[in-house]
Amino acid sequence: MAVTTPARERTRHEIVRQAMDLFQAKGYNATSLQDIATAAGCSKATVLYHFHGKPAVLAAVLEPAAVDLAALIRTVDGLPRAVAQEIAIQQFTDLAVKHRGVVQVVQDILPVIDEIPEISGLITDGMQLSGFLAGSDDQLERDLATLAINGLLGECRHPGERTDEELRTLCDTALRRLLKRA
Template structure:
């Protein structure tokens, strides 16, 4: 097992922080490993020491949101359907607001995200969340949940002058109006 030092952890953290900023500003596809290295103040070799490629950097950028989504799924997996839907609506609204920067990054890679094994858990949990938000296995309800999620994520990306609380309230009301209770 490799020894992790505070300096290595700081470098890794800085690479992830700079990658997040660049992915948001330029997009995932338009950002190179060299761009990330330059922004982080290190060499491309240093980035590759910490990550085995740009998809691994992306996975590290998405990891906090993925962990929060996994925790939400773990919670709702234990609940009856109606209660699971309620918790999913409330907590997903919070996650979308808290992780709105990540939404920009995800939207950029969405067309190819299923081809990235580094984020397979996030994709699987996103699909599960859709089912919980739908509150049923009905295909129309699932389509409405997908529609609602996409709208909510889009609004979180481009929220204008709304405060976090205003955005939470808007998203919560929108989800409840679009989704039929289980």
């Protein structure tokens, strides 16, 4: 017997899916709740029933990536630096490819990211990732890791420009060349 999704869950999922598409196509700031509602085939009131404003919709769009990033942080936390760095490089590369559309949305909101408390966990985990990738407490190494993350995420921004394998190779090679081994 097939499992069916309740109507509310399907509506919520469609709102998130359409919001993701719109955030990628138009940008977060240029997308209104009405735009999302129209694309999802519902009313703005329905969007507001499921989410308490556009930042909450954004948080739902980013949630799968945030969950995966939090899992990566939990995996490497407490490991020896060299091991944590190696795992962080491998898993960051996989996450960058897996969530390439989300990357575009995140890069679009960077100027106002601190004003969206709904995604503060994602920001915190992103900063921790820089430390694990750096493999060091040295500020220059952390800055290089941040630069590498931002540059590689910029490459992930436009789905379809590179194959997944090309993007994986680029991310892995760049991180290994830019970062000192712990």
